[in-house]
Amino acid sequence: MTQWHQISGGVTAAQGYKAAGITAGLKSSGKPDLALICSDVGAIAAGVFTKSCVRAACVDFDRQVLESGAIVRAILCNAGQANASTGEEGWQNAVECAQLVQKAIGTTEAVMVTSTGVIGKQLLMDKMRSGIPQVVTALTADGGEAAAGAIMTTDTVPKIYALEADFDGKPVRVGGICKGAGMIHPNMATMLGFITSDAAVAPALWQDMLSQAIDKSFNQVTVDGDTSTNDSVIALANGRSGTPGIMQANSAVAQKLEGMLTEVCINLAKAIAKDGEGATSLIEVRVEGAQSENDARKIAKTIVGSALVKSAIFGNDPNWGRIAAAAGRAGVLFDQNKLHIQLGEFVMMTAGTPQDYDRTAASEYLKQDEVKIRVAIGDGKASGLAWGCDLSYDYVKINAEYTT
Known part of the structure; x- marks a missing residue:
């Protein structure tokens, strides 16, 4: 029996959020x-x-908020202009947006700001100045789906997920929303993700939990090999569940909360991969038999990020040689004579030796909405997962016409 179950609401699933x-x-x-x-x-x-050195103003602003240890009341997100590569004016606009939210909700507590859209475009501050009071007025306890829809750019569907678990007789919830479909090959997280929880947890421990969850989720998803200037995942915890504060990293309750946080992040990350620009299928790569989890994740992400692998899957071509080649160039040493490659139920290589398989049936398998690749590289105990999508004609069309 799982320790938690899925609920609706996204970022408003947890108590005390609108x-x-x-x-x-x-x-x-x-x-x-x-x-x-x-x-x-x-x-x-x-x-x-x-981790890009070309960052949006909101990224630097939010880093300062976190470094100050400030208590946070709200997160604002605009879609349309990324406010990246916008100089001093962009910085002042980020600061003003936070101040406008503070004024509208009547607080001196910190507000974090995020942006997504076209790089090099200044925020339309006349629209922000009139829109911020309106969005504050529109706040509701069931507004999670509306918020998920408003942060979309080239996304085709909103991305939302939430979980609930029992902590000593009281419900604790973790929920999130995210956006992202292109420019996804993060060196931290994804385009934008927002997580809320009503747990009470020590600030440093909450940061550690998020960092660990990111490594297993958003850091393992790739669409096109491009990292954004605006990548941010922000998580809030307000303690409104009424459960005792979680202070020790090795405690059972801490592990349970981190498990929930990780599960939410994984589901959101997979939603991004599935909604990749022009994508027709979600690809999941599982690598086993590695000496370390990091090695397994590295190989899995290299395979799922390979343009040749992605193109073959779009074309329903069970060309497993491309999978083998990607695994070999991932920067992890392994014995190729132990390599095992499997596409769904079709075993294509075992112990470094090609196997006979039904090519027609394997090609039909690649037409599914979700394709699973399993690779084993040895007899190690570690494994890792990564997610991505196929590479279609529409990806080029979408990005060739993005600003025109």
């Missing part, structure tokens, strides 16, 4: 483009951000 998503006029399409997540009380915050 959210909203509105149309502020930031997108020329007229679609929702401004989201706000707000805790009823101050929350501790954790974050993981892009």
